[in-house]
Amino acid sequence: MIYVVSGKDADQYPDLMQQVHRLRHDVFVDELGWSDLANDDRMETDQFDRPDAIHHISVRDDKVVGYQRMLPTLKPHLLSDVFPELCEGKAPRAIDLYELTRYCVAPAYREGRRGVGSVGSELLTGFVEWGLDSGVNRIIIEFETIWVLRALQLKFLVRPLGFETRIGKQKIVATQLGFNRATLKALREYQGHHNPVVSYLGEMEVEQKALAS
Amino acid sequence: MATALDQTLDVIARIDKAISPQEICDGLTHFTSDFGLDCMIAGTMPSPRDHGKAQEQHLLVSEFPNGWMERYLRKEYVFIDPIIRRIQSDLAPFHWLEALPYIQDETAGVATRMLNEACEFNLKAGFAVPMITLDGTIAAVSLGGEKTDIPPHAPAMISMVSTFAIGRAIELRSRERKRIEARLTPREIECLKWAAEGKTEWEISVILSISEHTADKHLANAHRKLKAANRPQAVANAIRLGLIP
Numbered sequence: 087m088i089y090v091v092s093g094k095d096a097d098q099y100p101d102l103m104q105q106v107h108r109l110r111h112d113v114f115v116d117e118l119g120w121s122d123l124a125n126d127d128r129m130e131t132d133q134f135d136r137p138d139a140i141h142h143i144s145v146r147d148d149k150v151v152g153y154q155r156m157l158p159t160l161k162p163h164l165l166s167d168v169f170p171e172l173c174e175g176k177a178p179r180a181i182d183l184y185e186l187t188r189y190c191v192a193p194a195y196r197e198g199r200r201g202v203g204s205v206g207s208e209l210l211t212g213f214v215e216w217g218l219d220s221g222v223n224r225i226i227i228e229f230e231t232i233w234v235l236r237a238l239q240l241k242f243l244v245r246p247l248g249f250e251t252r253i254g255k256q257k258i259v260a261t262q263l264g265f266n267r268a269t270l271k272a273l274r275e276y277q278g279h280h281n282p283v284v285s286y287l288g289e290m291e292v293e294q295k296a297l298a299s
Numbered sequence: 300m301a302t303a304l305d306q307t308l309d310v311i312a313r314i315d316k317a318i319s320p321q322e323i324c325d326g327l328t329h330f331t332s333d334f335g336l337d338c339m340i341a342g343t344m345p346s347p348r349d350h351g352k353a354q355e356q357h358l359l360v361s362e363f364p365n366g367w368m369e370r371y372l373r374k375e376y377v378f379i380d381p382i383i384r385r386i387q388s389d390l391a392p393f394h395w396l397e398a399l400p401y402i403q404d405e406t407a408g409v410a411t412r413m414l415n416e417a418c419e420f421n422l423k424a425g426f427a428v429p430m431i432t433l434d435g436t437i438a439a440v441s442l443g444g445e446k447t448d449i450p451p452h453a454p455a456m457i458s459m460v461s462t463f464a465i466g467r468a469i470e471l472r473s474r475e476r477k478r479i480e481a482r483l484t485p486r487e488i489e490c491l492k493w494a495a496e497g498k499t500e501w502e503i504s505v506i507l508s509i510s511e512h513t514a515d516k517h518l519a520n521a522h523r524k525l526k527a528a529n530r531p532q533a534v535a536n537a538i539r540l541g542l543i544p
Contacts, residue, residue, distance in 0.1 A: 174304040200435040231458070232390070232431055238466030239433040246311075248304065249455040259459075276433065 088212035088284045093139035095288035105150035106143055107131055113190040119254050134163065142212050144205050152205040154189040154213060165226055165260055172228055172260035174248045185226040186213060208283050211273040214265045215284045219294060224264040231259050241272040303456055310460045314467050324362040327464045331457060335447035336426055338362050341440045341465050344387055345377055356539040359468035367420040376413045379406040386429040386439045392458045395425040421445045428461040438465050476540045482524045490517040492543045495534045
């Protein structure tokens with residue numbers, strides 16, 4: 087299950103959000119060595135944890151085991167403000183285009199370096215479900231080059247925005263991923279089940295009800 | 300002047316329109332021939348258990364010079380090829396030359412012979428791009444030619460377009476598989492399985508408790524649907540498409 091929480095509501099889910107920032111610190115600072123994000127309280131937060139950020143939180147047995155954050159590209163985001171060198175030319179910006187950052191899965195829920203695993207694929211299905219529900223048709227993602235083929239096989243419409251660049255321990259390529267119903271179908275087939283994975287909380291639930299009516 | 304990214308996106312657009320492995324190869328080599336890379340193969344890595352025909356199912360695009368792949372498969376060079384060994388141990392793209400340290404002492408003689416034979420087919424230098432498929436299998440594109448000149452900015456472009464080439468080739472293979480699978484009956488697939496084991500029509504009819512005439516008819520239908528001229532070809536096509544193990 088993936089909870090979708092608006093940045094506006096983050097204060098209302100202190101336990102969930104505390105686990106989120108702890109997982110982000112564990113993965114990005116301790117594991118990937120992004121030391122400029124290090125924090126004494128072992129909680130990673132940055133300038134993009136704004137009210138307009140949307141948090142996707144994967145939960146198993148009441149524990150946060152996976153996470154990703156969606157940022158509107160009309161506002162400052164990582165590709166525009168932190169890693170502009172990953173993009174050749176100007177970073178694309180549009181109302182239906184969000185940027186996915188801080189994708190992470192707790193180590194116990196990964197399937198080696200070569201596999202995607204059930205939490206990992208649930209996060210992918212999650213942002214596609216959320217996007218199709220919310221009028222978002224494409225995302226920008228800065229991911230390891232290894233992901234390009236996976237995205238193609240999952241029927242994303244893949245458009246590289248630049249060439250791979252070494253960031254910390256990883257080789258990263260900025261990519262635009264378009265998606266539609268066929269993508270969702272491919273993801274669900276890969277997951278092995280067709281039940282929706284996202285559950286909207288607080289403001290997001292109100293918004294979805296308004297969109298549906 | 301078009302940027303490196305524009306150029307890459309043009310090649311990708313062309314590969315995305317390809318409807319055959321040949322067209323994928325054309326799309327990719329149209330671009331890489333500027334660097335002396337004028338032919339390619341692409342596929343997933345075979346396991347040490349795959350011998351003979353079973354190796355062929357791993358080839359997604361096979362456009363090396365006529366005669367070379369036949370010899371390569373017949374002599375089972377895949378098991379000693381230093382390029383394959385490097386692909387399996389390191390995911391970074393590389394010039395073929397950089398695979399030489401992967402020649403094993405105990406097979407060095409065969410490996411040297413293989414490299415010399417490849418030169419006779421104008422495969423003197425090349426570039427390989429390893430990658431990992433969604434199900435965790437190692438795959439690669441290998442591009443070759445007589446004389447290569449790969450400028451420093453090119454490997455990133457070659458890697459990117461190679462990834463799209465494999466993606467497209469996997470997509471085409473899965474469409475072909477679905478199309479043919481939908482047309483074959485379970486009985487026809489069963490007959491093909493036994494034919495692949497080397498059973499005669501009479502033996503198949505005994506195993507499946509049907510008449511020899513019926514077994515013959517099932518196989519003839521399967522040949523037609525697999526667009527095969529004879530039984531070995533039908534079996535090979537079925538294995539390549541993953542319809543039988």
